[in-house]
Amino acid sequence: MADTVSIKPGPALAAATKAGIEPRGAKPRRTLSGRNIMLYGTLAVAALYYLLPLYVMVVTSLKGMPEIRLGNIFSPPLEVTFEPWAKAWATACTGLNCDGLSRGFWNSVRITVPSTLISILVASVNGYALANWKFKGADLFFTILIVGAFIPYQVMIYPIVIVLREMGIYGTLTGLIIVHTIFGMPILTLLFRNYFSSLPEELFKAARIDGAGFWQIYFRIMLPMSLPIFVVAMILQITGIWNDFLFGVVFTRPEYYPMTVQLNNIVNSVQGVKEYNVNMAATLLTGAVPLFVYFVSGRLFVRGIAAGAVKG
Amino acid sequence: MTGQAHTGRPSKLLRNLSSKIASIPMMLTAVVIFLGGTVWTVVYSFTNSKLLPRAKFVGLDQYERLWDAPRWIVSIQNLAIYGIFTLIFSLVIGFLLAALMDQKIRFENTFRTIFLYPFALSFIVTGLVWQWILNPEFGVQSVVRSLGWESFTFDPLYNSDIVIYGVLIAGLWQGTGLVMCLLLAGLRGIDEDIWKAARVDGIPMWKTYLFIVIPMMRPVFITTLVIIASGIVKVYDLVVAQTSGGPGISSEVPAKYVYDYMFQAQNLGQGFAASTMMLVTVAIIIVPWAYLEFGGRKRG
Structure with a gap:
C-alpha cells in the first residue's frame, strides 16, 4: 500500500528548486491510471473485507439449513426463505424460554429509551453547571469523573451491585438504567461542558441581567440552542446502550435481559441442533438498530465517536 | 431563590x-x-471474601493465588498478544486507510461509511459473525477446500494455540474504522502548506508522511493509542460471544476472569484481586499519558 502513495513528481523539481528557480506552476497531478488503480483497488479490497461479514450474515440468514450444509457460506441463497427471521424473532430458544428475540428486543427498548433520556438530561445539566455556574470544587469532581472513565468497569461493578441491592433495585430495569446513567456521565458531561463553553458568553450574561435563573436559562436558552449536540449525545448513547452486554448480564435478572445477552444465549446455547441461519438472522436483528442509527445519522455519528473517543 | x-x-x-x-x-x-x-x-481484594464480601484481611493471599492460577496466566498472555497485535495492526491499517482516504478521492463518504459501520455493531454481534465465518465446517476453511485445496487448514477458533488470533481478526474488523477516522481527522488538521513545501522540495510522498506528517500528528497518535489501549484491557464480550473462552481456557481474558469469579464461582476475593490487577494495568497506560498531556499545564 505504501507504493500507492510514493508515486510522486520526480526529483527534477527538487533540482530546480535548489537552483533557485521557481517551480514552473503547479505541476498538474497526473491522473496516472496506475496510481489510481492502486489507490482505488486497495480501497476496494479493504471495503470488500469490511463488507464481507455483513454479506455473509445476510445470505446465511436467507438460506434453509439443507442449503447451508451443502453450499459454501459466500454463495447467494438459491431459495430465499424468511423462515429463519421469523423463528429468530418469535420462537428461538435461549435455554430458559422459547419466545425468541422479541422479548430481548423489547427489554432493550425499555432499557435504551429511558437510559438515553435520563443520562442525557443529567449530563447536560452537569455540563451546563460546569460551563456557566462553576462553583468551588466543581473542577475536582469533574476531574475525578473523567479519570474514572478510564477505570475498567470490572473494578466498580461489585460496589454498585451492593449499592443497588441496598436500594432494593438490583436486578430490575431501574437499576440498569441508573448504571447506564452513571457510566454515560463522564463522556456526556465532557461533551456538554465543552459545547456550552463554546457558546457566546454574552447570551448567558444578558439572560442573567434579565433576571433568569439557573433552570430558566437552561431550558429557554441553552437547550434550544444546543439541539445538534443533543442529537450527537443521543446517537452515542443509543448505540452504546443497545450494544452493551456486561451491564445487562450483571445488573438484570434473566427476564429483563437485553437483546445482546439474549442473542448470545440463543447462539451459544449448547442444546439442540445448531441452526446457523436462525443464528445469523438473530445476529442481524440485534445489529439492526445501531446500524440503522449509524446509516441515518452519517456525519453526526462520526462527530459522536470523535467526542466519545476523548473518553476511550 | x-x-x-x-x-x-x-x-x-x-x-x-x-x-x-x-x-x-x-x-x-x-x-x-x-x-x-x-x-x-x-x-x-486483600480479604478472603467468598460468597459475600467479608472484611477479614489475609494480606496478599488472593494475589498469590491469582498469579498461581494457570487460567489467570493464560488470560494475561492472551491480553498481551491481543493487545500488542491490536495496537500494531489497528494503527498501521488505520493509518494506511486514512492516508489513502486523504488522497482527495471520490466516494470518500461511501468508503468511510463502509470502514466504520462495524464500529456501530456490538462486540456480541462481531464475535458471532466471525465465529460463523471461521467455522471450519462451513466457513473459510471449507470454502477454500471445496475450491480444490484439500489440505487447507484455517480453524483458529478450534485450535488452542492460535485461537486468540481468531479473536484478533474480529476485533480488528470492528475497531480499525474508528482508528482510521481519528487519524484521518488528524491528517486533515495538517496544514496544506506543509504538503506544498514538501512537494516544492521534492520530498517523496512516503518520506513526507514518515518524517514530517507522522511526527506532527504525535498528539493524535497518542490519543488514539490511549483509546485503543483502554479498550483492549476491557475486552470481554467479544471473547464471550466468539469462543466463550475456549477451547478449554485458551482464549480467556482478564475481564472474563473477573466476571466469572465474582458472579459464577462465588469467589469474590479472587475477582477483586483480578480487577485490581486490571486497574493497575490501566494505570500503567494512563498515568504517564495523563502526566504528559495535562500534568505540566494544570499544576502551573
Whole structure:
C-alpha cells in the first residue's frame, strides 16, 4: 500500500528548486491510471473485507439449513426463505424460554429509551453547571469523573451491585438504567461542558441581567440552542446502550435481559441442533438498530465517536 | 431563590445553590462510585471474601493465588498478544486507510461509511459473525477446500494455540474504522502548506508522511493509542460471544476472569484481586499519558 502513495513528481523539481528557480506552476497531478488503480483497488479490497461479514450474515440468514450444509457460506441463497427471521424473532430458544428475540428486543427498548433520556438530561445539566455556574470544587469532581472513565468497569461493578441491592433495585430495569446513567456521565458531561463553553458568553450574561435563573436559562436558552449536540449525545448513547452486554448480564435478572445477552444465549446455547441461519438472522436483528442509527445519522455519528473517543 | 444574589453572605454553601443541586448526580457518581467503589474493591481484594464480601484481611493471599492460577496466566498472555497485535495492526491499517482516504478521492463518504459501520455493531454481534465465518465446517476453511485445496487448514477458533488470533481478526474488523477516522481527522488538521513545501522540495510522498506528517500528528497518535489501549484491557464480550473462552481456557481474558469469579464461582476475593490487577494495568497506560498531556499545564 505504501507504493500507492510514493508515486510522486520526480526529483527534477527538487533540482530546480535548489537552483533557485521557481517551480514552473503547479505541476498538474497526473491522473496516472496506475496510481489510481492502486489507490482505488486497495480501497476496494479493504471495503470488500469490511463488507464481507455483513454479506455473509445476510445470505446465511436467507438460506434453509439443507442449503447451508451443502453450499459454501459466500454463495447467494438459491431459495430465499424468511423462515429463519421469523423463528429468530418469535420462537428461538435461549435455554430458559422459547419466545425468541422479541422479548430481548423489547427489554432493550425499555432499557435504551429511558437510559438515553435520563443520562442525557443529567449530563447536560452537569455540563451546563460546569460551563456557566462553576462553583468551588466543581473542577475536582469533574476531574475525578473523567479519570474514572478510564477505570475498567470490572473494578466498580461489585460496589454498585451492593449499592443497588441496598436500594432494593438490583436486578430490575431501574437499576440498569441508573448504571447506564452513571457510566454515560463522564463522556456526556465532557461533551456538554465543552459545547456550552463554546457558546457566546454574552447570551448567558444578558439572560442573567434579565433576571433568569439557573433552570430558566437552561431550558429557554441553552437547550434550544444546543439541539445538534443533543442529537450527537443521543446517537452515542443509543448505540452504546443497545450494544452493551456486561451491564445487562450483571445488573438484570434473566427476564429483563437485553437483546445482546439474549442473542448470545440463543447462539451459544449448547442444546439442540445448531441452526446457523436462525443464528445469523438473530445476529442481524440485534445489529439492526445501531446500524440503522449509524446509516441515518452519517456525519453526526462520526462527530459522536470523535467526542466519545476523548473518553476511550 | 438563587443564592447568587446574596454574594458575600456568611453562608458560603448556599452560593450558587441551584448549580450545586444540579451537580449532585455528578458529585455522587464521582465520589461514591468512581472513587469510593474503586477504593472499596482494592481494599476488599486483600480479604478472603467468598460468597459475600467479608472484611477479614489475609494480606496478599488472593494475589498469590491469582498469579498461581494457570487460567489467570493464560488470560494475561492472551491480553498481551491481543493487545500488542491490536495496537500494531489497528494503527498501521488505520493509518494506511486514512492516508489513502486523504488522497482527495471520490466516494470518500461511501468508503468511510463502509470502514466504520462495524464500529456501530456490538462486540456480541462481531464475535458471532466471525465465529460463523471461521467455522471450519462451513466457513473459510471449507470454502477454500471445496475450491480444490484439500489440505487447507484455517480453524483458529478450534485450535488452542492460535485461537486468540481468531479473536484478533474480529476485533480488528470492528475497531480499525474508528482508528482510521481519528487519524484521518488528524491528517486533515495538517496544514496544506506543509504538503506544498514538501512537494516544492521534492520530498517523496512516503518520506513526507514518515518524517514530517507522522511526527506532527504525535498528539493524535497518542490519543488514539490511549483509546485503543483502554479498550483492549476491557475486552470481554467479544471473547464471550466468539469462543466463550475456549477451547478449554485458551482464549480467556482478564475481564472474563473477573466476571466469572465474582458472579459464577462465588469467589469474590479472587475477582477483586483480578480487577485490581486490571486497574493497575490501566494505570500503567494512563498515568504517564495523563502526566504528559495535562500534568505540566494544570499544576502551573
